[in-house]
Amino acid sequence: xxxxxxxxxNLVSSLRHNLCLSSxxxxxxxxxxxxxxTTSQLSSTVFLSPYVASLRHESTAAEKQxxxxxxxxxxxxxxxxxxxxxxxxxxxxxxxxxxxxxxRRIPCYRVLDEDGRIIPxxxxxPVSEKLAVRMYEQMATLQVMDHIFYEAQRQGRISFYLTSLxxxxxxxxxxxxxxxxxxxxxxxxxxxxxxxxxxxxxxxANQCFGNKDDYGKGRQMPIHYGSNRHNYFTISSPIATQLxxxxxxxxxxxxxxxxxxxxxxxxxxxxxxxxxHAGLNFAAVLEAPVMFICRNNGWAISTHTSExxxxxxxxxxGQAYGIRSIRVDGNDALAVYSAxxxxxxxxxxxxxxxxxxxxxxxVGHHSTSDDSTKYRAADEIQHWKMSRxxxxxxxxxxxxxxxxxxxxxxxxxxxxxxQLLQAIQAAEKCDKQPLKELFNDVYDVKPKNLExxxxxxxxxxxxxxxxxxxxxxV
Amino acid sequence: xxxxxxRSCRKLGFLSSGHGARRTVSTETGKxxxxxxxxxxxxxxxxxxxxxxxxxxxDVGFGGVFRCTTGLAERFGKNRVFNTPLxxxxxxxxxxxxxxxxxxxxxxxxxxxxxxxxxxxxVNEAAKFRYRSGNQFNCGGLTIRAPYGAxxxxxxxxxxxxxxxxxxxxxxxxxxxxxxxxxKGLLLSCIRDPNPVVFFEPKWLxxxxxxEVPEHDYTIPLSEAxxxxxxxxxxxxxxxxxxxIMEQACLEAEKEGISCELIDLxxxxxxxxxxxxxxxxxxxxxxxxHEAPITGGFGAEISATILERCFLKLEAPVSRVxxxxxxxxxxxxxxxxxxxxxxxxxxxxxxxx
Numbered sequence: 001x002x003x004x005x006x007x008x009x010n011l012v013s014s015l016r017h018n019l020c021l022s023s024x025x026x027x028x029x030x031x032x033x034x035x036x037x038t039t040s041q042l043s044s045t046v047f048l049s050p051y052v053a054s055l056r057h058e059s060t061a062a063e064k065q066x067x068x069x070x071x072x073x074x075x076x077x078x079x080x081x082x083x084x085x086x087x088x089x090x091x092x093x094x095x096x097x098x099x100x101x102x103x104r105r106i107p108c109y110r111v112l113d114e115d116g117r118i119i120p121x122x123x124x125x126p127v128s129e130k131l132a133v134r135m136y137e138q139m140a141t142l143q144v145m146d147h148i149f150y151e152a153q154r155q156g157r158i159s160f161y162l163t164s165l166x167x168x169x170x171x172x173x174x175x176x177x178x179x180x181x182x183x184x185x186x187x188x189x190x191x192x193x194x195x196x197x198x199x200x201x202x203x204x205a206n207q208c209f210g211n212k213d214d215y216g217k218g219r220q221m222p223i224h225y226g227s228n229r230h231n232y233f234t235i236s237s238p239i240a241t242q243l244x245x246x247x248x249x250x251x252x253x254x255x256x257x258x259x260x261x262x263x264x265x266x267x268x269x270x271x272x273x274x275x276x277h278a279g280l281n282f283a284a285v286l287e288a289p290v291m292f293i294c295r296n297n298g299w300a301i302s303t304h305t306s307e308x309x310x311x312x313x314x315x316x317x318g319q320a321y322g323i324r325s326i327r328v329d330g331n332d333a334l335a336v337y338s339a340x341x342x343x344x345x346x347x348x349x350x351x352x353x354x355x356x357x358x359x360x361x362x363v364g365h366h367s368t369s370d371d372s373t374k375y376r377a378a379d380e381i382q383h384w385k386m387s388r389x390x391x392x393x394x395x396x397x398x399x400x401x402x403x404x405x406x407x408x409x410x411x412x413x414x415x416x417x418x419q420l421l422q423a424i425q426a427a428e429k430c431d432k433q434p435l436k437e438l439f440n441d442v443y444d445v446k447p448k449n450l451e452x453x454x455x456x457x458x459x460x461x462x463x464x465x466x467x468x469x470x471x472x473x474v
Numbered sequence: 475x476x477x478x479x480x481r482s483c484r485k486l487g488f489l490s491s492g493h494g495a496r497r498t499v500s501t502e503t504g505k506x507x508x509x510x511x512x513x514x515x516x517x518x519x520x521x522x523x524x525x526x527x528x529x530x531x532x533d534v535g536f537g538g539v540f541r542c543t544t545g546l547a548e549r550f551g552k553n554r555v556f557n558t559p560l561x562x563x564x565x566x567x568x569x570x571x572x573x574x575x576x577x578x579x580x581x582x583x584x585x586x587x588x589x590x591x592x593x594x595x596x597v598n599e600a601a602k603f604r605y606r607s608g609n610q611f612n613c614g615g616l617t618i619r620a621p622y623g624a625x626x627x628x629x630x631x632x633x634x635x636x637x638x639x640x641x642x643x644x645x646x647x648x649x650x651x652x653x654x655x656x657x658k659g660l661l662l663s664c665i666r667d668p669n670p671v672v673f674f675e676p677k678w679l680x681x682x683x684x685x686e687v688p689e690h691d692y693t694i695p696l697s698e699a700x701x702x703x704x705x706x707x708x709x710x711x712x713x714x715x716x717x718x719i720m721e722q723a724c725l726e727a728e729k730e731g732i733s734c735e736l737i738d739l740x741x742x743x744x745x746x747x748x749x750x751x752x753x754x755x756x757x758x759x760x761x762x763x764h765e766a767p768i769t770g771g772f773g774a775e776i777s778a779t780i781l782e783r784c785f786l787k788l789e790a791p792v793s794r795v796x797x798x799x800x801x802x803x804x805x806x807x808x809x810x811x812x813x814x815x816x817x818x819x820x821x822x823x824x825x826x827x
Binding site: 214247281440 | 526553556558559561563564566567568569570571572573574575576577579591594595598599602603604605606607608609610611612614644645647668669697744747748
């Protein structure tokens with residue numbers, strides 16, 4: 001950890017200089033102007049960065065936190081305290097409401113500027129050539145994979161697909177910062193984590209085609225990957241259900257004294273679900289090593305974040321649960337890598353949850369069932385696809401270091417493309433799952449009612465095969 | 475009213491296995507325990523026999539609002555027996571996570587009436603965890619315990635019997651014990667069963683039911699119904715606390731010359747159709763009774779199945795004596811409940827059809 005010091009003054013000033021400017025592209029959005037408060041009303045210091053910086057790596061028992069809050073500017077009656085269940089609180093005769101929002105949004109941690117150059121005096125974990133090249137290759141592979149599978153769905157070869165376009169840095173850089181023992185509970189837009197861990201293009205294709213080699217045995221829609229070998233829990237469509245489960249997983253790892261944490265992903269929309277509240281609260285109260293990574297990509301299908309919450313995004317919610325949090329530029333691979341690595345260390349060594357809000361943009365449609373030009377401007381999408389592209393940004397940095405060339409680029413892209421097309425062809429031709437897999441695994445052992453139903457169906461299929469799709473070996 | 479009578483007056487000696495019934499429990503005598511003490515014993519044994527088992531939920535630390543978890547935190551430590559925040563979806567979700575890592579998560583929902591926030595986690599997650607992953611993952615170590623059923627003064631939100639909702643979910647099991655001895659053995663089976671299980675405990679019986687419960691570690695198999703009283707004229711099927719009421723009706727019917735066969739279903743999902751079918755083929759008549767409202771209640775599933783399997787053997791329509799189709803009322807509870815006399819009337823109607 002030697003290199004990564006808290007140079008707070010420089011950090012704060014460079015952060016101020018490079019504030020995450022996601023609001024600039026959303027000029028068309030109607031952001032109601034924040035009301036102007038008198039200085040006394042703004043005296044709450046709950047969200048300001050010096051407070052956060054001073055608490056970094058310190059224990060934050062509830063009483064201690066409350067005591068620190070008391071040190072804000074205008075606590076006239078700070079001497080007098082009352083005790084209540086939950087600890088002592090100072091009291092004041094000044095009636096003062098905590099404003100609904102801070103005067104300034106929580107700044108966004110970033111290391112690389114838009115041209116892929118490291119911002120001077122940045123805090124970050126250095127990344128070796130080997131690691132950087134691998135990260136870049138995987139980000140590009142993810143891009144190619146997304147484009148080709150998306151096209152395969154358009155051609156009717158698979159029934160459904162959703163891309164992670166625009167979020168490659170979150171996917172790959174977070175995975176790169178974790179250990180293989182960390183247990184991942186994804187939402188559904190994080191196949192890059194699985195890719196990083198070694199899931200092959202063939203394995204992805206098999207799941208999308210639901211063929212005999214799909215580990216999920218053809219039971220779920222495409223993109224619902226899962227792999228116990230890779231510590232990547234099987235994806236389920238309901239949103240945010242994985243969050244309280246992650247708290248349980250983290251707790252288990254803690255009890256087993258493993259050098260590992262649970263890592264779970266959620267989108268901006270998913271944070272409105274009750275399970276978000278449940279997951280964070282449980283992880284905090286039960287002191288579970290869980291990393292919550294929120295991909296704030298601006299959109300939940302057609303619902304913009306301005307219709308999702310009225311808070312300053314997600315990062316400010318962490319403190320409400322007693323959870324250390326950071327907002328990071330999700331399109332900056334180095335920043336994501338550093339933040340995740342740091343958060344992992346905190347989670348594991350301090351046995352606590354950590355929240356990371358990664359700001360990004362969903363370049364693709366929500367899924368193949370969506371046409372996002374119906375609810376957002378085509379040039380907005382283009383802007384993020386071209387000038388704010390996380391893959392290009394990281395590529396520039398890798399190239400500037402002399403670690404990547406145009407030959408490498410075209411070779412990687414064409415090879416990956418070829419591999420994918422082959423994988424798709426093979427997956428398409430591969431046998432389907434045998435019919436018995438319809439009835440297995442509902443329970444550990446097939447109960448009588450399923451045995452009967454299986455017999456009944458088998459007889460029916462043999463009698464009237466024309467009613468059923470072919471290829472399912474009975 | 476049987477509802478008030480049995481409940482307030484005396485501690486009930488419990489329905490023992492009838493002649494010829496499969497003896498699924500050791501006949502050795504144990505201590506006289508009520509239902510919550512028996513459950514408590516089961517939990518002590520479960521935690522003792524598997525160091526990777528956990529008990530948690532609201533207020534379980536001090537022993538729980540029904541004392542089922544007494545002594546566990548002191549004996550096994552707060553890392554394994556702990557209170558959770560007041561959040562059922564969190565309790566079950568957290569339990570699924572623990573179970574998915576190979577632990578036994580024995581979760582308590584304070585009243586079955588409050589299980590609904592966890593319904594998504596139970597139906598969409600726990601029940602499908604193994605299947606959707608192609609058996610790469612499972613949360614079989616999850617057991618959800620919840621007190622259910624009428625208690626005399628519970629009203630809408632302390633009396634519900636929600637078993638029917640869960641019986642409609644492939645992938646979970648639903649188990650309801652009738653007595654202290656049954657509860658201990660069934661709960662241990664549920665905890666050790668490699669599938670997520672919802673275990674409804676008849677809260678009325680927590681104190682009211684007292685029985686000899688063997689002190690050792692024993693299990694009672696799931697998905698095996700038990701004929702607890704043999705008879706020839708009519709088959710009665712029930713579960714949980716309702717069996718006491720049904721037994722009283724059987725005793726009165728006997729005085730009028732009607733021989734009743736009484737079956738405890740025990741496991742509602744997957745349920746033992748064979749035992750019920752064999753009985754109805756013998757008696758030719760079926761009566762099902764449950765506290766839950768009649769429409770869409772689990773009695774309908776039993777009725778439909780038995781009709782399919784025993785149609786030509788039936789002498790009368792299948793009878794259901796159940797709760798009314800209303801929210802569980804407070805002052806009207808004695809009218810709402812499927813009482814002994816309602817059951818007795820139905821027995822006679824069916825026999826005289």
